[in-house]
Amino acid sequence: MLDYDAEADRYDETRGGVPRAAAAAEAVLRLVPPGARTLLDLACGTGLVTERLTRDGLRVYGADASYGMARRAGERIPGRVALADARRLPLPDAAVDAVSAVWLLHLVPFVDEIVAEAARVLRPGGTLVVTVDKDAAHDVGSDIDRVLAPHRSHARASDRADRVAAYAAAHGLEPAAGAHFTGHGQGGTPRRTAQKLRSGYFASWFHGGPDTIDTLAAELAALPDQDRRRDDPRYRLVSYVRRG
Numbered sequence: 001m002l003d004y005d006a007e008a009d010r011y012d013e014t015r016g017g018v019p020r021a022a023a024a025a026e027a028v029l030r031l032v033p034p035g036a037r038t039l040l041d042l043a044c045g046t047g048l049v050t051e052r053l054t055r056d057g058l059r060v061y062g063a064d065a066s067y068g069m070a071r072r073a074g075e076r077i078p079g080r081v082a083l084a085d086a087r088r089l090p091l092p093d094a095a096v097d098a099v100s101a102v103w104l105l106h107l108v109p110f111v112d113e114i115v116a117e118a119a120r121v122l123r124p125g126g127t128l129v130v131t132v133d134k135d136a137a138h139d140v141g142s143d144i145d146r147v148l149a150p151h152r153s154h155a156r157a158s159d160r161a162d163r164v165a166a167y168a169a170a171h172g173l174e175p176a177a178g179a180h181f182t183g184h185g186q187g188g189t190p191r192r193t194a195q196k197l198r199s200g201y202f203a204s205w206f207h208g209g210p211d212t213i214d215t216l217a218a219e220l221a222a223l224p225d226q227d228r229r230r231d232d233p234r235y236r237l238v239s240y241v242r243r244g
Contacts, residue, residue, distance in 0.1 A: 018048065019184035024235070025052035027181035028100050031129045031239040032058070036097035040121065042086045042114070043104040047073030050081075053100070061096075063089060087113040094123045102237075105159035106134040106204065112167045119171040124244035128173055132161040133236050135205050137183070142230035144193050147219045151208050158204075161238065173240035180234050187229035194220040 028049075032039060036058055041050040044062030046069055053060045062077060063084040064070040074081040084090055086101070087110060099118040105111045118128045136154045139145045145152075154160065165175060194217040196202060208216075 017185060020182075020186065021048040022052055023181040023184060024049050024102050027179040027237050028053060028102065028129050029055060030179050031177055031237060032098045032100075032127055036127065038096040039098040039100060040089070040091070040096045042099060042101040042118070043107075044073050044081065045069045047076035047081065049102055051076040087117050089117055089121055091121045093120055094126075095121045096126065097123055098127045098129065101128075101130045103131055103134060103235075105130055105132065105164060106157060109158055111158050111164060112170075115164065115167040115173070116171045119168075119173055119242055122242040124242055126242045127176065127239050128168070128242070129237055129239045130159075130164060131235055132159050132164050132238050133157065134159055137233040137235050138186070138188070140187070140231040140233060142188070143223050144188050144190055144220065144230055147216060147223070148193075148206075151212065151216065152205055153207075154205055156205075161236070164238065168240040172243045174243055176239040176241045178239065179237045181237070183233040183235050185229075185232070187232045189225075189227050189229055190220045190223040191226040 039053060039058055039060045041053060041060060041062045044050040044064050045066075047062055050060060050062040050073060060077065060080065062070075062073045062081040063086065064073060064081070065083070065085045067083060070081050070083045082090055086104065099122060101114065101118070105114065108114070115128070122128060133154070135157055139149075139152065157163075168175070197206070197213055197216060197220075
């Protein structure tokens with residue numbers, strides 16, 4: 001697991017920066033009902049997305065379990081960021097109109113607990129917005145993906161859409177609208193993909209051993225345009241409404 005405290009100061013520059021954050025925020029806001037007055041952004045990271053979740057009448061807060069990330073987010077939205085685990089939020093029941101979780105559920109094995117806590121703090125009629133199928137979104141059909149395809153499986157992904165939907169239903173959340181947005185700057189290059197493979201970056205879907213990694217790294221090194229980014233991923237958002 002990435003050390004988010006250590007990564008906080010350089011995180012944005014390695015994750016697509018403002019263009020990706022702006023695209024994510026705009027898509028989230030499309031799924032938040034016009035009447036919502038409060039929104040809590042879970043695992044808000046550096047607050048780059050959170051500070052862009054703005055529109056008239058909507059008050060936005062952030063929460064993150066990493067001190068380094070929460071500190072950076074607090075610089076962007078002063079006084080509105082809590083250092084908190086998404087499974088144990090410092091809020092009473094039915095406290096907010098909307099909860100968002102962008103690029104969180106694929107990272108953790110306790111998605112059910114996060115969905116349950118989001119349902120708890122949502123008011124009746126409130127909306128939960130989350131990204132799903134994140135790793136699968138990075139398969140854009142490129143030459144890199146053709147190399148990786150035989151070793152790629154998303155069957156165990158913690159943010160698989162059907163699993164998230166089942167957790168939501170179990171906690172009184174009904175499916176609503178969805179949206180997509182572009183992960184600007186996240187298109188892979190052969191060289192960078194080989195580096196990530198060797199570092200264990202793809203642990204959520206790759207389960208081969210060192211020999212397989214060496215073979216795939218060699219195949220990636222043989223691809224043309226080693227430093228040219230392939231197509232950016234298209235991420236998927238889904239929303240759920242708390243039954244009244």
